[in-house]
Amino acid sequence: MAKIVSTKNVSKKEVIVKKAAVLFRKKGFAATSMRELAENVGVEASSLYNHIGSKGELLQLICFEIANDFNIQLSEIENKKISTVQKLENIIRFHINMMQDYYDAVYVANHEWKQLEDPFLSNFLQQRKLYEVRLIELVNQGILKKELKPIEPSVAILTILSAVRGVEFWYRHKKNNDRQQLENNMVNHLLYGLIKK
Amino acid sequence: MAKIVSTKNVSKKEVIVKKAAVLFRKKGFAATSMRELAENVGVEASSLYNHIGSKGELLQLICFEIANDFNIQLSEIENKKISTVQKLENIIRFHINMMQDYYDAVYVANHEWKQLEDPFLSNFLQQRKLYEVRLIELVNQGILKKELKPIEPSVAILTILSAVRGVEFWYRHKKNNDRQQLENNMVNHLLYGLIKK
């Protein structure tokens, strides 16, 4: 009999990965047991293994999907015909929105990647390093074009990436009407500073 | 026989806590076993319990000592007779230096506090919340005195605290001569922004 109708267009595997992201965020990868995950999914622990290969695979799926999203978006922004400052602004806004739209997965990719095993760990770190290098190059261009102050580009990127990561703390407030205000305030702070002149 | 001479003025307990901080940072609290810690200290796992009560106690000692250091320093800065901008600058510099001087412990307090158990978890979160409130009030004063732009104080503090936390990534470079440059660049970025005017 053909599978024509499906009430939910998500596979069981997707459900498992999503629930895993929530638990890994809340308790950490190592402190989350497969039995606990199974309970959240609504099956016995052994049944999980009909859909996934191992606990580690869950972490890989989460981390690499997020890494991929960021890489794709950065490529798009790089190719836009806008100023460096506008590119930086786009990137900052994208990070803030990713943090809010895919909170669990981004949080896990930020905090639990350390529990990946090789070769996945090396691969992940390599991707992250490359991502940073591309951002640093962007800042470099901004300095050359005299759009930006002659700062140390790697520190500027460190500051920006760290700051937007902090949105994970903001998430606790859950006030969605504050969302645009958060975004605008942070962009303004990171680009124009805090001091009244 | 009296203990007159001691080559190292640190108790065994302090050694254990210090080694624990390194391991908790590298592998996470849950993924670090007491047997592994024992091996690093140079004793059997069971012997650790002559100096400490439990694995959880190690995490508590690390997290609360760091929390205490930050609270004390903030009080000192609050009482100084300097401008709000200078106070903020002092705080930023203090955070950056703490991150570099007590890397393992600060990292653990930042990442592994979640594994604390009540009542320690609640206590820790309460202290952190209060710390943030004091910083927000400081920014508020700066706005009232027209030293700072009329921004949303809680977002400004979120941005600053997140940015300085990011120094943990910088630590990987380990170039100590870059240290002052990192500090100056980040202070400048967070206070005056990135844009050339």
Next chain:
DNA sequence: CCTACCGATCGGTAGG
């Protein structure tokens, strides 16, 4: 500080 050991829990498999 060690040896010896406890019950609990872990990730994962076999077989149906």
Next chain:
DNA sequence: CCTACCGATCGGTAGG
């Protein structure tokens, strides 16, 4: 998808 179960490892204790 479940029952039943595996070996490994966990945090921690008893006793010396």
